[in-house]
Structures are given as structure tokens and as C-alpha cells.
Amino acid sequence: xxxxxxxxxxxxxxxxxxxxxxxxxxxxxxxxxxxxxxxxxxxxxxxxxxxxxxxxxxxxxxxxxxxxxxxxxxxxxxxxxxxxxxxxxxxxxxxxxxxxxxxxxxxxxxxxxxxxxxxxxxxxxxxxxxxxxxxxxxxxxxxxxxxxxxxxxxxxxxxxxxxxxxxxxxxxxxxxxxxxxxxxxxxxxxxxxxxxxxxxxxxxxxxxxxxxxxxxxxxxxxxxxxxxxxxxxxxxxxxxxxxxxxxxxxxxxxxxxxxxxxxxxxxxxxxxxxxxxxxxxxxxxxxxxxxxxxxxxxxxxxxxxxxxxxxxxxxxxxxxxxxxxxxxxxxxxxxxxxxxxxxxxxxxxxxxxxxxxxxxxxxxxxxxxxxxxxxxxxxxxxxxxxxxxxxxxxxxxxxxxxxxxxxxxxxxxxxxxxx
Amino acid sequence: xxxxxxxxxxxxxxxxxxxxxxxxxxxxxxxxxxxxxxxxxxxxxxxxxxxxxxxxxxxxxxxxxxxxxxxxxxxxxxxxxxxxxxxxxxxxxxxxxxxxxxxxxxxxxxxxxxxxxxxxxxxxxxxxxxxxxxxxxxxxxxxxxxxxxxxxxxxxxxxxxxxxxxxxxxxxxxxxxxxxxxxxxxxxxxxxxxxxxxxxxxxxxxxxxxxxxxxxxxxxxxxxx
Numbered sequence: 001x002x003x004x005x006x007x008x009x010x011x012x013x014x015x016x017x018x019x020x021x022x023x024x025x026x027x028x029x030x031x032x033x034x035x036x037x038x039x040x041x042x043x044x045x046x047x048x049x050x051x052x053x054x055x056x057x058x059x060x061x062x063x064x065x066x067x068x069x070x071x072x073x074x075x076x077x078x079x080x081x082x083x084x085x086x087x088x089x090x091x092x093x094x095x096x097x098x099x100x101x102x103x104x105x106x107x108x109x110x111x112x113x114x115x116x117x118x119x120x121x122x123x124x125x126x127x128x129x130x131x132x133x134x135x136x137x138x139x140x141x142x143x144x145x146x147x148x149x150x151x152x153x154x155x156x157x158x159x160x161x162x163x164x165x166x167x168x169x170x171x172x173x174x175x176x177x178x179x180x181x182x183x184x185x186x187x188x189x190x191x192x193x194x195x196x197x198x199x200x201x202x203x204x205x206x207x208x209x210x211x212x213x214x215x216x217x218x219x220x221x222x223x224x225x226x227x228x229x230x231x232x233x234x235x236x237x238x239x240x241x242x243x244x245x246x247x248x249x250x251x252x253x254x255x256x257x258x259x260x261x262x263x264x265x266x267x268x269x270x271x272x273x274x275x276x277x278x279x280x281x282x283x284x285x286x287x288x289x290x291x292x293x294x295x296x297x298x299x300x301x302x303x304x305x306x307x308x309x310x311x312x313x314x315x316x317x318x319x320x321x322x323x324x325x326x327x328x329x330x331x332x333x334x335x336x337x338x339x340x341x342x343x344x345x346x347x348x349x350x351x352x353x354x355x356x357x358x359x360x361x362x363x364x365x366x367x368x369x370x371x372x373x374x375x376x377x378x379x380x381x382x383x384x385x386x387x388x389x390x391x392x393x394x395x396x397x398x399x400x401x402x403x404x405x406x407x408x409x410x411x412x413x414x415x416x417x418x419x
Numbered sequence: 420x421x422x423x424x425x426x427x428x429x430x431x432x433x434x435x436x437x438x439x440x441x442x443x444x445x446x447x448x449x450x451x452x453x454x455x456x457x458x459x460x461x462x463x464x465x466x467x468x469x470x471x472x473x474x475x476x477x478x479x480x481x482x483x484x485x486x487x488x489x490x491x492x493x494x495x496x497x498x499x500x501x502x503x504x505x506x507x508x509x510x511x512x513x514x515x516x517x518x519x520x521x522x523x524x525x526x527x528x529x530x531x532x533x534x535x536x537x538x539x540x541x542x543x544x545x546x547x548x549x550x551x552x553x554x555x556x557x558x559x560x561x562x563x564x565x566x567x568x569x570x571x572x573x574x575x576x577x578x579x580x581x582x583x584x585x586x587x588x589x590x591x592x593x594x595x596x597x598x599x600x601x602x603x604x605x606x607x608x609x610x611x612x613x614x615x616x617x618x619x620x621x622x623x624x625x626x627x628x629x630x631x632x633x634x635x636x637x638x639x640x641x642x643x644x
Contacts, residue, residue: 223499224428227521231434234524237587237637238441247637251589258591261521262600299572300598303610 004155011147019140027125027132034123035101039084042103042118046082049116053109068117072106080106089119099124161185165194172201174208215271219264226261230254266387269327270374273394278321286325287316290350293329301337301346306359308333310348318418320399328395331388332357332414338388339364339412358413368405392416420535421445421463425455425481426470426497435468438524439531442586452476459485466493466534468527469514472500479512486513493534497522523592529582548581549643550627562625572597573618580631580641589638615639 049062049069059069083104091098103118155163164183172180180201182194233254237247272278294310301308318325336346336359344360364371372393375386392414396403402417422439426432427450436446447464449455452475459467459481467485471478478496485492494514510517515534518527536544536555544556552561558574560567569577579596580588590611597614619631632640 220499223520224431227499228428228430228434230521231431231438231524235434235438237589238438244635244637247587247634251591251637254589255591257521265519300610303613 003159004151008148008151011151012144015140015143015147019136019143023132023136026136027128030128030132031125034128038101038120038122039103042084042101042120043082045118045120046103046105046107046116049118050107050109053114059114066119070115070117072113072115080104086122087119091121098122158187161187161190162193165190165197169197169201174204212271212275215267219268219271222264223261226257226264230257233257263387266391270387270391270394273324273327273391273398276398278324278398280321280323281319283317283319284322284325285315286318286320286355287312287314287350289322289325290329290348290355293326293333294348297330297333297337304337304340305343306337306340306346307344308346308348310350312348312350313352316350316352324395324398328392328416331392332416335388335392335414336412353418355416355418356413358411360410361412363407363410364412368407371405372403420465420531421447422466422468422531423447423449423455423458423462423464424468425449425452425473425478426468427451427473428470435524435527439528442528442583444531452478452481455481456484459488463489464492465539466495466515466531468531469494469496471496471498482512482514491538493538495527495530495534497527523589523595525579525583525586525588525592526596528586529579529596532582533578546578546581548584548641549630551577551581551622553578553581562622562627565625567621567625569618569621572614573621576614576618577622580639583641585640585642585644587634587638587640591638593638 045067049067052062053059053069059071062069085102085104087100087102088097089100090096099122100119101122103116105116105118107114107116161183168180168182180198182197185191185194233250236242237250242250290310290312294308298308320328332355333346333348336357339361340346340359341361346357346359349356349358372389374390393403396416400419402419404415404417406413406415420443422444424432424435424439424446426435426448429450432448432450436448439446447458447462449458452473455473467481469478469481471482473481478498482494482496485494490513496514496517497520498517499520515537516530518530536546544554546553546555550562553559553574554561555578560569560574560577575597576593579593593611593615597611615631619629622631623629628643630641630643632642634640
């Protein structure tokens with residue numbers, strides 16, 4: 001949810017609560033005031049009537065539908081104080097029951113007791129309620145519009161540096177060389193934020209470059225020392241007076257060195273692909289590359305009695321660097337030979353949409369979604385480096401192709417979808 | 420065969436010289452571009468072993484120099500870079516072969532001999548070892564005039580053995596010689612064993628003694644002893 005929507009809703013909710021409570025308070029207050037005023041009016045009427053009686057008017061003239069004066073002969077009655085009550089009576093004009101305020105009082109006027117029964121129509125609570133609600137709803141709507149307008153201005157104006165910075169961060173690429181452009185602002189918090197973003201992006205770029213340089217240097221600078229070590233070991237083997245056991249130690253060291261050098265080469269390859277050093281996107285006859293690799297690996301496959309079959313169209317042009325295509329295919333086929341059973345099979349199918357390499361083999365022992373990670377091996381004990389599929393993934397990523405792995409029915413299947 | 424090794428890493432330079440020297444090659448060393456150009460101007464070499472990453476210049480310039488001054492000299496480039504570009508430009512400029520560090524010395528030896536053979540014996544392309552004679556032109560192997568039919572891999576294996584006769588060859592170096600870098604993913608060297616077994620069978624059947632000695636757990640040695 002957008003920040004704008006969130007804050008607007010929040011303000012609207014807050015004012016809704018305030019307005020509801022305010023409405024209730026107003027309603028009660030108005031009702032109280034109306035009752036008070038009515039009582040006051042009734043009391044005034046009472047006094048006027050008393051004066052009228054004193055001036056000699058007969059009660060018959062004074063009585064009407066709201067005033068009932070009764071002469072009391074009983075000497076036992078005494079003056080009573082005002083007794084107010086609410087009642088419901090029929091309204092003479094509207095001809096329907098209405099809420100009335102009633103004052104009943106016995107009072108002695110000129111040595112004669114009278115009972116005054118005065119009524120006046122009360123402003124109904126319904127009316128008060130409706131009035132208050134109508135006013136508050138209008139007010140609330142007005143406030144709502146105002147909040148939205150004010151919030152819009154706030155976001156457009158005060159928060160604009162924040163949104164500009166946000167946009168810059170979104171388009172930030174650690175591989176770009178230009179420094180990130182952040183908007184000028186006089187808001188302290190945004191100034192701090194921008195300073196922080198500048199520092200972080202700068203550091204990220206620096207780290208990225210250092211790491212990149214390190215990977216590149218480390219992996220090919222180490223080839224020379226490895227070459228030296230291997231050369232010395234070979235000389236040691238040649239020296240002739242080594243025992244069987246010693247020769248095997250030398251051999252072990254030699255193999256470990258080879259592996260080290262291959263890891264270095266694969267890592268360099270990965271970083272080269274990542275740096276886009278294979279960017280010759282002239283169309284390449286992908287079908288031919290697959291065919292060449294199938295021929296190249298057929299002998300190695302046969303050594304494990306693996307039958308390799310390929311269904312290829314004569315020509316399939318794809319926009320990929322031919323060296324990259326070669327690396328991709330050779331890694332896929334190597335992978336299929338390696339994770340296979342002796343006497344198994346490999347099936348390669350290529351068409352306009354996809355390349356599918358499927359092969360027989362045991363179920364993978366690691367979660368399949370991690371297979372494309374570096375140094376993740378399907379079988380822990382295997383002598384592979386665990387970089388083959390990472391390279392495949394990296395290539396498909398740079399090509400914006402998709403790679404899908406599936407294991408069903410004792411069959412591994414890797415599909416590369418050209419999109 | 421006289422070779423010049425141009426390599427800036429003294430340790431590697433030393434190892435290369437010792438190893439090749441044992442095989443009867445005459446080695447001269449040079450560890451910088453200046454020194455190398457100096458030697459190349461004054462002496463004649465059969466093959467130059469050239470590291471293209473030198474402290475005082477690009478080895479490809481030396482290659483250029485050799486091709487202009489002494490075109491019949493063979494050049495084998497060694498480089499720590501696996502860059503395809505270097506490989507291609509090196510071969511385009513006239514290098515005979517390209518090896519990426521690290522390499523097996525036995526592989527280097529075999530490649531040097533192959534270059535030497537291609538360049539020197541332009542008429543006679545025969546390799547002899549005791550009773551075995553190989554014509555590298557027709558790729559025919561004969562034992563005392565009798566033709567031995569070998570598969571391509573067996574033929575390559577035999578050449579590799581003869582180039583490195585009397586030397587211990589590890590299964591790994593044999594495998595890499597036969598199949599290139601792509602064998603690293605295959606767990607065993609049984610394939611090497613299969614080819615060796617077949618080659619041995621064919622050679623002894625043709626009447627040679629068993630030249631291929633197995634060094635247990637380690638590899639093989641091709642020797643008439």
C-alpha cells in the first residue's frame with residue numbers, strides 16, 4: 001500500500017473517531033439544552049398564568065390544549081414545587097403522538113389552590129440527532145477532502161526529495177560507473193538519508209570492484225604458482241629413487257593442484273561471463289555447436305557405455321556468443337555424462353523454443369533448487385567441482401533464457417527455454 | 420634440439436629446464452623481454468617456449484619478432500590466461516601451439532617434439548622406438564615392417580609414450596593428453612587403462628616386448644629396459 005494512501009486513511013480514520021465522539025457529545029448537549037429551555041418556558045408560562053388569574057381572568061379562558069388549570073377545593077392540598085415530566089401526547093395539528101414536556105404544579109393564587117398542568121411540545125431527540133448527524137457528516141466530508149488535498153500537497157512538495165532518492169536507488173546498479181544523483185533538499189532527515197545512500201552506494205561499488213578484481217587476479221595469478229608446484233612434483237617423480245608410497249603421495253598432491261587450478265579457471269570464467277566479456281551477439285548456429293559437442297563427448301560417453309542421441313534441426317540461429325554457446329553445451333553434456341548410470345542414456349532435443357538434455361540417473365541427493373548454486377554437488381563424493389551448473393545458470397541469466405530442472409521416472413531433465 | 424625458454428617466474432623456468440634437459444634437450448633461459456630479444460638476435464633456436472605475460476612487455480611482440488627474423492623457429496606459447504583471444508591472436512601471429520598454465524611437463528614435452536617434428540623433418544616423418552616405426556604422415560604404425568592397426572586414440576597414446584619415453588606418465592596426464600581438459604569430470608582413469616590394455620595387446624601381438632610398464636597406483640612408463 002502506498003504511503004500516501006496509508007497516511008490519508010490514517011488521518012481519515014482519526015477524524016472519523018473524533019467526529020463520532022464529538023457527535024455524541026453534541027447530541028447530548030443539545031438535548032440537555034432543549035429540555036432546559038422548555039422547562040424554563042413552561043415555568044414562565046406558569047408565572048404568566050398566575051398573573052392572569054390574579055388580574056381576574058377566569059380559568060376557563062386560560063385553559064387550552066396545552067394548559068389545564070383546575071380549581072382545587074380540598075383544603076388538605078398544599079403548594080407543591082415544580083414537577084417536570086416527559087410524556088407523549090397527541091399533537092393537535094400533526095395529529096400524531098409527539099414527545100411533550102409537562103409541568104404539574106399546585107399553587108395558591110389569591111387564597112385559592114389551583115393545579116396547573118402545562119405541556120409544551122419538546123424538540124424531539126430524533127430531530128436533534130438528525131441535525132447533528134447532518135452537520136457532522138458534511139463537516140467530515142469537507143475535512144476528508146481537505147486532508148486528501150493537504151496530503152497531496154505534502155507528498156508532492158515536502159516528500160518529493162524522498163521519492164526522487166527512492167527512484168535513484170531503484171535504478172542503482174553496482175556495475176555502473178556514474179555516481180548516483182540525489183536531489184537537493186533542506187529537510188534534515190532527507191539530507192541524512194541522502195548522505196547515507198551516497199556512502200552506501202559508493203562502498204557497494206568499491207567492494208564490488210575489489211571483489212571483481214580479486215576474483216580475476218586470484219584465479220589467474222594462482223595458475224603460475226600451481227604450474228611451478230606441478231613442475232616440481234613431476235621432477236620429483238622423475239628423480240627415480242622414490243618408493244611406491246612416496247610416488248602415490250606425489251600423485252595425490254598433483255591431482256589436488258590440478259583441481260585447484262580448474263576451480264580458478266572456472267571462477268574466472270564465471271566472472272568473465274558476469275562482466276559480459278562474451279558479448280559477441282552475432283547470431284550463431286546453435287544447432288551446429290550442439291552437434292560438435294555431441295561428437296566431441298560421444299567417445300567419453302561410450303567409455304561409460306552411455307548411449308547419446310541427439311535430435312537437432314540442421315540450422316538454428318540464436319543470438320549468443322559462439323564461445324558462450326560452446327561453454328553452455330559442453331557443461332550440459334558433461335553434466336549429463338557425469339550424473340548418469342553406467343550403461344545409461346542421454347537424449348538431446350533442440351528446437352526453436354528450447355534445448356532439452358535428459359539422461360538416466362539416480363535421484364539427486366540435494367534439494368533440486370540448490371543445484372544451480374556454486375559448489376553444490378548432486379553427489380557429495382563426486383570428483384566434480386560443482387561449478388558446471390552454476391556456469392550454465394550464469395549463461396542463461398545473461399541471455400535472459402530460462403533453465404528448468406526436473407527429475408521424474410529416474411530421468412534428469414534440463415530444459416533451456418529461449419525466450 | 421635447442422630451445423629458448425622465456426618465462427619470468429624463475430622457479431618455473433628452472434623446473435622446465437631441468438625436465439627438458441633430462442630428455443636431452445638443450446635449454447637456454449631468459450626471464451625478461453629484453454634478455455629474450457637479445458638472445459634471439461644473436462642465436463638460432465629450434466623452438467621458443469614463450470610466456471606471453473612478461474614484466475617488461477607483451478610476449479606477442481617477441482612472437483612477432485621471431486616470425487620476422489627467424490620464421491623457421493617454432494613457437495609454443497604458455498600463458499596463465501585462458502583467454503580465447505590470446506590463444507587465437509597467438510596462433511594467428513604464427514605460434515605453433517598454445518598451452519595454458521598449469522600443464523603437465525610431459526604434455527609440454529610431447530608438444531615440443533611434435534612441433535620439432537613438423538618443422539624439421541619436412542621430408543622424413545618417421546619416429547622410431549626399438550622395433551616400432553611410426554609414419555606421422557600416413558599415421559601408420561609398423562613393427563618390423565608389419566602393419567599394426569591402431570585406433571586414433573591408441574595412436575595418439577603411442578606417440579605420447581614415445582615422446583616421453585623412460586618417463587613416468589601419470590594417468591591424469593595421459594587422460595588430459597587424450598581428451599583435453601574435459602576429462603576432469605570423469606571419476607576414474609579406467610578409460611586410460613582400457614586404451615593402454617588394448618595398445619599393449621596389439622604391440623605384443625605384433626612381436627614387441629612389453630614396453631609399457633605399470634607403476635602401481637601412479638601411471639605408466641614406456642621403456643625398453
